[in-house]
Amino acid sequence: MSMNNQGRPTSVEPSRRAPIAPGTHTPEELSTISGDRGLDHEEALIFELGHGAVGVDLPDVQISADRLGGMRRKDAIGLPGLSEPEVIRHYVRLSRMNYAIDSGLYPLGSCTMKHNPRLNEKMARLPGFGDLHPLAPQSVTQGALELISQLMNWLTTLTGMPAVAMSPKAGAHGELCGLLAIRAAIAARGETRPRVLVPESAHGTNPATAAFAGFTVDEVPALPNGRVDAAALKAKLGPDVAAIMLTNPNTCGLFEGEIVEIAKAVHEAGAYFYCDGANFNAIAGRVRPGDLGIDAMHINLHKTFSTPHGGGGPGAGPVVLSERLAAYAPVPLLVATADGLRLIEDQAAVPEGARPFGRMCAFHGQMGMFSRALTYMLSHGRDGVRQASEDAVLSANYILASLKDVMTAPFGDGPCMHEALFDDSFLDNSGVTTLDFAKAMIDEGYHPMTMYFPLVVHGAMLIEPTESESKESLDRFIHVLHTLATEAKAGQTARFVGAPHLAPRRRLDETAAARKPVLRWKPAAMKEAAE
């Protein structure tokens, strides 16, 4: 046992409690009077807490003669009333039921849960950015336009592409933007090409976006080595194919080595190459997608460039475009003039040669994410961006190398990129599933890895550590997974059955939630009336 400098014994070892097996304790043994347990607080709905207080002080202005055209509200809305301390406590208690990158390793493959620097937050909140109106006169928004212009330069330089459309609000929105540009380019050639090729290992957004953009989806199989079947892909190319949508590095965590030949074949068939940029964090600063023959690629600023995921959003998905597609970028366009930078918002007043396909959204895109991403880029610099990619790849390979003896890595013969993929064959006959295995990680203080994706691998477990973990953190994670795998294979299933046991909630009944959806709180009277 070690001692602190006051001579008192200390322990930095986690407690070694006996595993809690289902049924080994009664709820009474663990129950408390309040229902809370130490730092774990149960929290009612805000609607159950309201009692007519007010959390803001606003003057009670009465309107004698309104100008609302007879449309004034007659009934109450039904919102609960709470004071500021009650509101703050409510959300602080809720926050404590969440896992977060700041509290632990978040190995979600395909999601790039890297560190979110707080400088980004501070910069986005500078009044000149955070309190700037999108339709303020352009003469008083030059700094914002300059920021966008600098970010565009970073994105086009890092990708080796000539143009970028900044307005898409997330990755899937960027995919849509790319496909609509492709659609417009094909229409401009006087052609109709209804088909889009999508590998079966693709993210769900790829086929969904292709359908959303009015195309039919044709799946391309994967090879046993985890790469897309280039021969099958080439065989599917023809005059009716508009584009292929390929993720590279792909969703198995592997680089598509034949990508240059694939791009060549796609272009020879008159089609376009859309690359899903979700995995750019493996190659940024080392490989330029433009050199690979890509025509369009979205960049998830919330993955590669560290803007926070925020519990599901907001994201940002600018799309870089090749020379063949640049003219079709949607409005607004940003151009440099003698009087400074100008946003061109009118589709009929664009510079010569531009043929925008339309508009993705109101205003100019996710400025709040742009300021965070540029802050990150300037902090890292080109050398830091490259080092981050290398560290992400190194860390994933370290995990792959350290676990492939006890877990099964279907493509573990060679190196991976920034994510390590395992399948569930190491769990064969153990009675433990991928889901059980992942949920057991929660009890160990980890967020589960991405499960059952990509679909081309049975019981997939996709681990992306990112560059944000120290070697000690990786070693501890590896130790936990190694032990879990060893126990599962030895038939010691107590940790896994019904896991997690130690989280704020045990497994939730998702079937019941979907069968009889309860999607909002209702006052008791309304509930009774419905029943």
Next chain:
Amino acid sequence: MRYLPLTVDDRRAMLTRIGASDMDALYQDVPASAIVGLSAFDLPDTQGELEVERALTKLAAKNTAAGAAPFFCGAGAYKHHVPSAVDHLIQRSEFLTSYTPYQPEIAQGTLQYLFEFQTQVALLTGMEVANASLYDGSTATAEAVLMAQRLTKRGKAILSGGLHPHYAETVETVANLSGIVTRAPVTPGSAEDIIALIDDETACVVVQSPDVFGLIRNLRPIAEAAHARGALLIAVVTEIVSLGLLESPGAQGADIVAAEGQSIGNGLNFGGPYVGLFATREKFLRQMPGRLTGETVDAEGRRGYVLTLSTREQHIRREKATSNICTNSGLCCLAFTIHLSLLGEEGLTRLARINHAKASALADRLAALPGVEIVTSAFFNEFTIKLPKAAAPVVDALAARGVIAGVPASRLLPRDANAANLLIVAATETNTDEDFDALVGALKDAI
């Protein structure tokens, strides 16, 4: 580099464990011709926090923040006061740095606030169900039109001339692929006869209230006419605070409400990120886009929340999904829901009354200026005035004097000659009498 924990020794040890000689070995699958060195990137190298902060602060200082001037811009984005508690809470690590709540056992915080958010949005809009948000009001409107096309199996969408032009263009960009979008004439300050345009091919009518010129519309007759022809009414709200004082779209018969939630809890941010509110009738639930949170129980019978009905979504249904969306505006929803919890019923209605009173007072003062005409008779916190000359140069002239007078209608409708002299002016609780004096004085000089 301050964000990278691995040391040179760590990297060496890790390569040894992997059995790779160097990093190049890990990139062996990349064609050698595609590997580039740092010199390929004409970009700066690593900088410390101080240097980066200096660079960004310099850029920000070139902009005029809404709070730094007498300020009257609206037209889809509004300057409101956000209580300090909101920004502190949304920056808690557990909210800021968590992922989509796919693992509900360790994401109850996010799931519960989304459930509360859905309830608040349903209550405000007067609808039965709301989703966990879309990107923003404009994309929510486009999704609403696509949903109406699916529900009615008809292609035609009729957009009111009072719909924000950026929203109309966003709808056209996607809904013209699956049907036909037609725009009703633009009639600033009055309601066009949109009912006359509804026919048996019509999937939906899209009407914004208050509209882009600030005019409050009566949706009831439009809803009745649409329903009589088997079409749906999509109501759009860009200033959500207005619902503190105005009858909800749901009470007026709307089938889908698509709204911008920025006004509650969220800053202007030069146009994004914002939060798209989306609400509808329970019977249309299965065609709804976007994430939904539902109540359920865990294995010990405790109440809990999960993402539900995901068989509508892309990660399960792929090309058959109701939308390709894979995001909600998580943190912006959180800001919205915290601010609305602080306001409560009493606070929101007071806030709405203040906004209306401010706008009414400003309208009276502007109407007293010779040559200025108030175009919008019924409004909430935003109205349109007609100047005796083109509005855009006037706005630029006033900006040079430090007054941000509003949004010239020509910025949104550059090809509409009737819009040239129109100025859209918003007033909120943030405006003072001194702001009004500045605007009135400067406008008097400029015209």
